[in-house]
Amino acid sequence: MNPDLVSQLDPLFHPRGVAVIGASNREGNFGRLFIQSLLEMGYQHIYPVNPRGEPVLGIAGYANVMDLPQEIDLAIVATPTESAVDIVQQCAQKGIPGVVLYTSGFGEKGAEGKLQEQEMAHLARKGGTRLIGPNCQGIYCPASRLAPEPGFPKEPGPVGMISSSGFMVAFTARAGARRGVRFSKVISCGNQCDLNAADFLEYLGQDEDTKLIVAYLEEIKEGQRFFRLAREISGTKPIIIWKGGITQRGARAAASHTGALAGSRELWQALCTQAGIVSVKSAEELLDLLVAFYHLPLPKGRGVAIISGPGGPAVGATDACAEAGLHVAELSPQTRRSLGSFLPATGTSVDNPIDMGMGTMFSPQWYGEAINILTQDPSVDMLLIISPGRSDFSQSIVESVKRSGKPAALATTVLLSEEEREHLSSQGIPSYSDWRRAAMALAKLAEYADFVNGKI
Amino acid sequence: MNPDLVSQLDPLFHPRGVAVIGASNREGNFGRLFIQSLLEMGYQHIYPVNPRGEPVLGIAGYANVMDLPQEIDLAIVATPTESAVDIVQQCAQKGIPGVVLYTSGFGEKGAEGKLQEQEMAHLARKGGTRLIGPNCQGIYCPASRLAPEPGFPKEPGPVGMISSSGFMVAFTARAGARRGVRFSKVISCGNQCDLNAADFLEYLGQDEDTKLIVAYLEEIKEGQRFFRLAREISGTKPIIIWKGGITQRGARAAASHTGALAGSRELWQALCTQAGIVSVKSAEELLDLLVAFYHLPLPKGRGVAIISGPGGPAVGATDACAEAGLHVAELSPQTRRSLGSFLPATGTSVDNPIDMGMGTMFSPQWYGEAINILTQDPSVDMLLIISPGRSDFSQSIVESVKRSGKPAALATTVLLSEEEREHLSSQGIPSYSDWRRAAMALAKLAEYADFVNGKI
Numbered sequence: 001m002n003p004d005l006v007s008q009l010d011p012l013f014h015p016r017g018v019a020v021i022g023a024s025n026r027e028g029n030f031g032r033l034f035i036q037s038l039l040e041m042g043y044q045h046i047y048p049v050n051p052r053g054e055p056v057l058g059i060a061g062y063a064n065v066m067d068l069p070q071e072i073d074l075a076i077v078a079t080p081t082e083s084a085v086d087i088v089q090q091c092a093q094k095g096i097p098g099v100v101l102y103t104s105g106f107g108e109k110g111a112e113g114k115l116q117e118q119e120m121a122h123l124a125r126k127g128g129t130r131l132i133g134p135n136c137q138g139i140y141c142p143a144s145r146l147a148p149e150p151g152f153p154k155e156p157g158p159v160g161m162i163s164s165s166g167f168m169v170a171f172t173a174r175a176g177a178r179r180g181v182r183f184s185k186v187i188s189c190g191n192q193c194d195l196n197a198a199d200f201l202e203y204l205g206q207d208e209d210t211k212l213i214v215a216y217l218e219e220i221k222e223g224q225r226f227f228r229l230a231r232e233i234s235g236t237k238p239i240i241i242w243k244g245g246i247t248q249r250g251a252r253a254a255a256s257h258t259g260a261l262a263g264s265r266e267l268w269q270a271l272c273t274q275a276g277i278v279s280v281k282s283a284e285e286l287l288d289l290l291v292a293f294y295h296l297p298l299p300k301g302r303g304v305a306i307i308s309g310p311g312g313p314a315v316g317a318t319d320a321c322a323e324a325g326l327h328v329a330e331l332s333p334q335t336r337r338s339l340g341s342f343l344p345a346t347g348t349s350v351d352n353p354i355d356m357g358m359g360t361m362f363s364p365q366w367y368g369e370a371i372n373i374l375t376q377d378p379s380v381d382m383l384l385i386i387s388p389g390r391s392d393f394s395q396s397i398v399e400s401v402k403r404s405g406k407p408a409a410l411a412t413t414v415l416l417s418e419e420e421r422e423h424l425s426s427q428g429i430p431s432y433s434d435w436r437r438a439a440m441a442l443a444k445l446a447e448y449a450d451f452v453n454g455k456i
Numbered sequence: 457m458n459p460d461l462v463s464q465l466d467p468l469f470h471p472r473g474v475a476v477i478g479a480s481n482r483e484g485n486f487g488r489l490f491i492q493s494l495l496e497m498g499y500q501h502i503y504p505v506n507p508r509g510e511p512v513l514g515i516a517g518y519a520n521v522m523d524l525p526q527e528i529d530l531a532i533v534a535t536p537t538e539s540a541v542d543i544v545q546q547c548a549q550k551g552i553p554g555v556v557l558y559t560s561g562f563g564e565k566g567a568e569g570k571l572q573e574q575e576m577a578h579l580a581r582k583g584g585t586r587l588i589g590p591n592c593q594g595i596y597c598p599a600s601r602l603a604p605e606p607g608f609p610k611e612p613g614p615v616g617m618i619s620s621s622g623f624m625v626a627f628t629a630r631a632g633a634r635r636g637v638r639f640s641k642v643i644s645c646g647n648q649c650d651l652n653a654a655d656f657l658e659y660l661g662q663d664e665d666t667k668l669i670v671a672y673l674e675e676i677k678e679g680q681r682f683f684r685l686a687r688e689i690s691g692t693k694p695i696i697i698w699k700g701g702i703t704q705r706g707a708r709a710a711a712s713h714t715g716a717l718a719g720s721r722e723l724w725q726a727l728c729t730q731a732g733i734v735s736v737k738s739a740e741e742l743l744d745l746l747v748a749f750y751h752l753p754l755p756k757g758r759g760v761a762i763i764s765g766p767g768g769p770a771v772g773a774t775d776a777c778a779e780a781g782l783h784v785a786e787l788s789p790q791t792r793r794s795l796g797s798f799l800p801a802t803g804t805s806v807d808n809p810i811d812m813g814m815g816t817m818f819s820p821q822w823y824g825e826a827i828n829i830l831t832q833d834p835s836v837d838m839l840l841i842i843s844p845g846r847s848d849f850s851q852s853i854v855e856s857v858k859r860s861g862k863p864a865a866l867a868t869t870v871l872l873s874e875e876e877r878e879h880l881s882s883q884g885i886p887s888y889s890d891w892r893r894a895a896m897a898l899a900k901l902a903e904y905a906d907f908v909n910g911k912i
Contacts, residue, residue: 027818028815028818030814081802104802104803105801105802105803108805109802135803163768164768165766165767165768165769165771166766166768167765167766167767167768167769168768168769216768218768218771242772244768244771244772244775245771245774245775246775247774247775247778247779248778249774249775249777249778249784250771250772250774250775250778252774252807253770253771253774253805253807253809253811254771256805256807256811257767257768257770257771257805257811258767265779281776281892282772282776282890282891282892282893283769283772283890283891284889284890284892284893285890285892309623310621310622310623311621311623311713311714312619312620312621312622312623312624312672312674312700312713313621313623313624313739314709314713315621315674315700315701315706315709315710315713316698316700316706316738316739318701318703318705318706318708318709319700319701319702319703319705319706319737320737320738321705322703322704322705322706323703323721328705345561346537346560346561346565347560347561347591349564349709349712349713351708351709351712353709355709355712355713358486362483362484433740434738434739434740434741435738435739436737436738436740436741437738437740
């Protein structure tokens with residue numbers, strides 16, 4: 001991997017100053033929204049630029065890029081499409097290391113826009129400036145107090161993200177935060193006219209603050225390089241990708257969203273498997289797996305023990321685990337005897353899945369006891385726990401799971417409030433509203449563990 | 457369909473009196489829980505039975521089934537396994553038309569238990585008594601104020617349900633209610649030793665209060681009869697079924713849960729297609745489709761228009777619709793012109809998917825305007841709407857959709873609170889936390905419409 005890229009991009013993620021070009025006090029002005037977001041994060045070194053050099057939200061403004069002070073490492077450009085090329089040229093002349101081009105109306109509009117993108121990339125490089133975008137929201141880096149929208153979490157964490165969609169950045173940052181997930185560096189990369197997803201992957205691969213990478217991508221430019229890098233990085237940092245525009249009609253939509261070109265589901269899946277990329281199909285699945293990979297240790301094998309109070313979900317979870325490629329563990333006679341020592345003889349089953357029956361309503365501590373016994377069985381590499389999710393259940397589960405050191409996912413029902421589910425996830429036990437989703441998350445974790453251990 | 461079955465089962469769903477056999481005041485006694493549930497629903501005619509004839513929760517008790525008054529149409533039996541056969545015999549002698557056998561420890565425990573089940577079914581029939589169970593929770597019928605657990609909704613509605621799992625009854629009734637779904641008659645059928653799922657299907661098929669049927673089933677007894685009935689009923693009442701125990705290992709779990717025998721995914725799917733059954737794979741999908749079929753009219757074809765504020769989800773939803781077998785509609789030039797007349801030229805797309813861009817943040821009424829235009833395009837049979845789901849958005853969407861008379865599903869993100877999502881669903885617009893789930897719900901609706909119209 002290229003260390004020069006790191007020194008080139010580091011200033012963009014840790015800028016001494018940020019210019020916001022095209023910012024005004026007008027209602028609905030997106031430059032102003034960027035400034036609001038930076039202020040909310042506590043970032044101090046903001047330089048608004050607009051034709052009259054007016055102050056924005058009380059911060060002194062500049063009429064011209066050339067008038068800006070020298071210590072500016074990042075310019076966010078939110079001007080009309082017509083002026084964007086000129087502005088990029090000025091930023092390059094000024095020697096600003098990085099430009100986030102929020103402005104849209106280029107490659108996603110057709111051939112002429114693509115030519116303009118090439119021109120901008122050329123102009124930028126001549127001045128040693130790197131471009132993010134156009135048609136993007138740029139950078140979220142809580143450690144540096146950068147955010148593209150208000151309401152982003154302020155605490156940093158180990159997740160890096162690359163996204164063709166600004167919305168997916170906001171979605172993942174906010175929804176992830178509710179489940180205890182925090183971020184290192186997040187890039188909304190838009191049309192990728194200069195810096196592309198491969199560049200950001202290479203950067204995040206070398207970034208010490210990043211331990212786990214997620215991406216929503218509509219186009220992979222420099223495909224060979226991208227997958228070579230992914231294979232290199234995924235051995236130590238899991239990479240979870242949702243590819244948008246994978247159907248013919250979806251690709252047409254992607255073209256008018258970010259100017260992307262098409263792929264195919266089969267090709268994509270084959271490339272991912274080879275590169276150790278964890279591939280997902282929706283925003284919800286991306287979040288499901290992000291939370292699992294964030295919180296859980298890797299399992300040593302594919303053996304799963306399923307623990308349930310109600311019997312119906314135990315059957316459904318068993319189907320889901322089997323169909324997801326997990327092995328529903330064959331428990332030792334000793335394990336079954338131990339379970340049978342405290343569970344009633346009727347309305348229960350000590351075969352795997354463990355059906356503890358209706359009695360759990362009155363004896364929530366059975367969950368903890370069963371987990372303690374099951375995690376000592378060598379055939380059990382991980383746990384899928386189905387619980388009504390009341391707090392008296394949760395405490396017993398959290399403590400026993402933590403003691404075991406084995407990964408566990410909780411499947412509760414939608415009867416559990418979103419708040420309770422978030423609380424459990426933030427305690428290190430990913431919690432899902434459906435046992436099929438929990439089984440899928442555990443299965444993907446096991447697949448990745450196999451990749452890391454060289455079994456795939 | 458057999459009208460005798462209706463006259464035989466009607467008393468069970470509208471009982472003049474309910475005996476609860478095995479009820480005591482002891483903490484954790486399940487008979488007492490049944491009585492609590494009946495009282496909570498407002499049911500008055502309860503007759504507790506226990507060895508000493510003690511009152512339960514202040515209601516006069518009886519020491520013996522034979523001492524009970526004549527006007528009892530339903531007995532709920534929650535005695536130990538050992539005494540259940542005798543109790544069933546007494547109920548039959550007494551001429552009670554229906555018994556819900558909550559007691560477990562029969563067929564799910566092996567061959568001996570299966571023999572006992574046969575004996576009980578035989579004893580019951582001799583006395584003209586019909587048995588539900590064993591190992592079941594029996595009946596939820598809000599119109600008659602019957603419920604098996606506390607906390608069930610009191611208002612009746614048009615959904616009938618049959619379930620091998622008592623938990624799935626509670627889950628579906630409670631979670632469904634939050635999305636505006638209400639129930640006619642729900643049966644937790646357990647091991648099905650006498651009355652089985654085919655009987656209840658035949659009953660619900662003839663029940664005027666039931667317009668839509670859902671089921672969670674681990675075993676289909678009398679398979680030929682079941683599928684013949686399903687095909688007959690599904691032409692007018694949609695039938696949504698989740699089959700548990702479909703994998704080999706899941707079937708083993710089902711056997712120890714309700715004594716069920718195995719099937720296979722392929723065979724199951726083929727049978728469902730032939731019978732017009734809407735087949736689902738998880739509790740969440742069951743709920744997703746129940747809400748869609750409950751609230752939405754059937755589409756006239758497979759053409760879908762996708763409307764979004766953010767562009768990333770528009771691409772993802774397009775992939776999801778295409779992969780689910782929907783046709784992403786080709787809009788007429790007139791429709792595009794009308795959309796283009798109020799949407800900005802950059803950062804948007806009037807091709808389907810309609811990407812209305814970031815401006816929707818300030819102009820939520822664009823949703824309503826776009827829906828009004830799109831639903832007049834003859835290529836558009838249904839709508840998939842992606843919205844941040846703030847209430848200012850919702851109002852504009854709800855009104856325009858209702859005016860159009862076309863089915864619409866809303867995909868919001870998990871950033872929308874569960875309460876807001878529930879509010880939208882209860883307004884007749886099913887709301888999903890992922891566009892892939894919304895696409896799946898619309899696709900299943902279109903498939904069912906094709907079946908009803910004889911295209912499948």
